[in-house]
Amino acid sequence: MTRESLGEFEQLVLLAILQLGDDVYGVPIVDEIERRTGRSVAPAAVYVTLRRLEQKGLLSSWMSDPTPERGGKARRCVRVTAAGRASLRESRDVIDQMWKGLDRGLRGSR
C-alpha cells in the first residue's frame, strides 16, 4: 500500500493540533494557524481538511459535552493518531532530504 504524502495545508493542520495539545477543536485550530503563519485561513478549508484527515485515519475525533455559548452544541474535539504522527514525520524527512545542502545558498540569495 502506497502512503499518500501530506499536502502543505494538511501538515499545517496536524501541526496546529499537536501545538495546541488538549481539547482541540475547529476554532482554536484556525486561530493557531493564523497566529503562527500570519496568513488568514478559511475555516471551510480547515474543516474539509479535518474531515479528510480523519477519513485517512490520521486523526481521531470525539464529541465533548454541549455548552450553552455554542447554542447547546457539542465540540468536535480531535487528536492526532499514531498514523498521523508517522505521516508528519515522514513528510518532514522528505522535505529535509530535499533541503540538504541548500540552506546556505538559499539564505544568501535572499
Add this chain to the structure above:
Amino acid sequence: MIARRLLERALPGDVRDGITGDLDEVFRRDTGQHGAGLARRRYRRKAVSLACRFLVERLRDRLAPSPFIPTAMPAVPSTRGTRMASLLQDVTYAVRALRKAPGFSAVVIATLALGIGANTAIFSVVHAVVLSPLPYAQPEQLVRVTSELRAFDAQDTGVAPLELFDYQSRTDLFSGVAGLYPINANVTGGAEPERVEAMLVTWNYFAILGAAPELGRVFGPDDDGPGIPEVAVVSDAYWRRRLGADPGVIGRTLTIDGDPFVLVGVMPPDFRHPGRTMQTDVDLWAPAGYRALPFPAPSRRRFLEGALARLQPGVTLAQARERLDALGETLRREFPADYPASTGWRPLVVPLQDDVVGAVTAPMLILLGAVAFVLLIACANVANLMLTRASERQAEMAVRASLGATAGRLARQILTESAVLAVAGGLLGLMFASWGLRLLVELAPSRVPRLASVGLDGQALAVALGLSLLTTMLFGLAPALQMRRVQAVAAVRDSDRSRSGGPGAARVRGLLVAAEVAMAVVLLVGAGLLARSFWALQQVSIGFDTDDLLTARVWLPRPNDPANGKYLVAENRIAFGREALARLEALPGVERAAISSQIPMGGYNPPLFFEREGQAVDQAGRTTIHSFLISPGYFDTLGVPIVRGRGFTDFDRAGTDPVAIVSEAAVRQYWNGGNPVGSRIRLAPELPWLTVVGVAGDVRTRQLTEPAQPILYRPFEQASSLTLAFLIRTAGPVPGLGEAVAREVRAVDPDLPVYAVRTMNELLAAAVAQREFLMRVLGLFGAAAIGLALLGIYGVISYSVVQRTREIGIRVAIGARPGQVLALVLRQGLAHAIAGMAAGLVAALLLARLITSQLYGVAPFDPVTLAAVLALMAVAAGLAVAVPARRASRVDPIAALRLE
C-alpha cells in the same frame, strides 16, 4: 438565516453539530469584539463558503471514489461518474476564472439577481392575486349573477328574490344558485358588543362552493326557511378572536342583533367569502329564504347583492349568457311593470374569478409588464458584459485552441462559466425575491384580494432563471463560436481589432445599450405619468378640511322579531343619536361632532330616484341623488359652506315641515344652476314632499377621480336609518379618542359596538392606495432601469476607450487636443443613448395607452413628463459617458504607444 439553513443542508451529519457549534461560538466572540453587524457578515461568509466546500466535497465523494477513503466504493468508474467528475472540474475551473475577474462577476451576478428577484417577486404576487384559480372545487364553474341597467350605464345592480328563484327553477344552467345579502350585525352577550360583517345566504351557499367546515356542519336543506332560520356558521378568524378557539363551541347560542342564533359550524382558516363585502372579511353566515319577514314579500325589487351560482358541468359561460339573456327577454315580457323597457334591465353573469380580482387585474398586469422590462434590461446588460469578456479572452482561447483544445471543449468551458454566473445570480435573486415579496405585500393596499395567499412562486423563478441562463450562455458562446472562423494566429498576436471583437461585436454592444436606454425610457415615462396622476389627485379638494376629523360607525340592530327592535322606532333612534352626540361633544379635545348616515369617501352609497314638483317624472329614472341623513351640526363640523338659504337647525325635527338641502352639483344638474330654495322634491310618490331650504358646497363622496355627485341632505330627526356614523372634529390630535368614542356610545346603549374608527385622512389615503402602490413600485423599477442602463453605457464606452487607447494616443501624438478627444468619445457614447431615447420615446407613446385606465388629470402623451424623462436620461447618459471620456482625453501618447 438563509445561510444557516443552506449550511445545515450541505454539511454531512457526522460533522454538522461540531461545525455549526464552532460557528456559533466564533459569532458570539465576534459580536463581543466587533459588533453584531460585522459578526453577522463574517458568519454569513463562512457559512456560504463552508456550504460550497462541503457540497463539492460530497459530490466528489459520490462520483469519483476518493483514493483517500480506504473503504472505497467499487473502483470501476461509471461513465456517468467520470462525466460528472469532469463537469465538477469544469465548475471548479469556472469558479476560479470568475474569481479572477471579481468586478465582472459581481456586476453580472448582481444584475441577474436584480432581474430575477424583481420578476419572481412580482410574478408571485400577480399569480396569487390574479391568475391562480379560486380555492374551491372546479372554480371555473363558479359565477356571480347580477344585472345591469343599460339605460343608466349601471352595472352590477343586483338580483331580486323572485329573479333568484327564476334562475334556479326556470333554467337548467346552474347546479345551484345562492342569494347573497351582506349585512352588519351586532353580536352581544360577550364582554363587549361587536359589530361583525355577516352574509345572509341561501342554505346551498356552502354546497355550491364545495366548502367543508372545520368544526360542526355547514347549512343543509333543513336550514331552509322563509325568513332567517336562527343558525349560524362563523369564520375561523371569528372563532379564534371571539370564541377563544374553543373546540366545544358548536351548539352555543350567539345573540345577533338581539336574536338567539345557534352556532352550527366553524369554517377552516383559508375559507373566505369570494366577492365584495362591506368593510372587512365575512365573519358570520346565516341562512335566509328571502320569502318572509324580516324580508319584504318576495318581489322583483333587486335588493340582493347578487347570486353565487355554479354552472352545470358542460355549460359554457357563453351558453349561460345566451340563455340568461333569453330568460331576461321572457321576464321583461311577462312582467312589463317590473322591467320597464326604458331601464334596459338585463341579467349579467360574470366568472367569479373576474368578480373577485377584476379591479386589481389592470394594475397588476401593468406591474408584470414593467418588471418584464426590468428583466430584459438586466439581460441586455449581462449580454453586453459577456460579449466584452468573451472578446477580452479571445487571445486566451486562441492559445488554448492552438494547444489542442477542441471547439467543443472551449464552448463547454464558457457554457459552464455562464451557468455558474446564472446559478449564482439565481440564488441571490431568490433572496432578493423573498425580500421584495415581503416589501410588496407590505406596500400593497389592504383592499387587494388574496394578499394572504401570496408566496414565492417556483414557476416564476424557473422562467426568470431560464431566461438569464439563456442570455449568459448565448452571449458568452457567440464570440467563442466565432473564434473558429478567426485566424487563431491573428488572435494570438493580440491586435487591437481582434481584442475588441471586431466591428460586429461593437455594433451588437451599441445596439444592446440603445435597447437598454429605450426600455428605461419607457419605464420612466410610465412611472412619471403615474406620479403626475398621483400628484393631481392630491390636489383634488374633497370639499372640506380633512385634518383632525375622526369618523366612526354604529349599526343599530334589526332583529328578526320586530317586537325586539327598539331601534325600529324612529324616536328611539333620535334619542340615541341626541344623547350620543351630547356625550361626544363633551369629550376633552372635541370641538364639534355630527351624525350622518354616510361618510364621504367611506364606501358605497347607492343613489336614490327623486322627482321635482312641477316637472314631469323622468320615466327612465335618471334623476338620481345621493342621500345623507345628518344632524344640524354636520356642515359646521366638516366645514362645508352653505352657499344659499340656510342649514338645518334644531327646529327641523319630527313633526315640523320636512326640509332638505341639496349640493351645488345637484343644482347644476337638476336646476340648471338656478335657485332651488323654496322648490319641493320627493323620493317616491308615497313619501311627503320636501322643501329645499338651502344649498351646500360640493363634497366628493365616492372617488377622488369622479366629479362631485349630486347630494340630498335631510335632517336626521326627520329621516333616520339604522346605519349611523359619527364625525368628530378635534382641535388637534387626541390620543385614545377612538376608545373614548366607543366608551361613550356604550354608555348610552351597552349593546352597541362602534366600528370602522378611522380618521378622514386614512379614508382618503385608502382611496388612493392602489395608485400610490403602483406608482411606488413602477418608480422603483424606473430607478433600477436607469441604473442598469447607465451601467451599460458606462461599461461599453469605458471598454471602448481602453481598446482605443493606442488610436487615441496616435491622435494626441499628431496634435489632437484633449477637447477633441473628449468630443470624440462623447459623440460615440451619446449616439447610443440618443438612438435609445428616440426608440424609447416611440415605444412609450405606443405603450402609454395601456396605462390610461390608471391615469388621472394627465394625458398619456404628456409633454411635460416626456420632456422630463428625456432630460433626466440625457443628463444621466452624459455623466456615464463623461467619466471614460475624461480618461480618454488624458491619455499619454507615449505610454499608449508603448502598449503595443
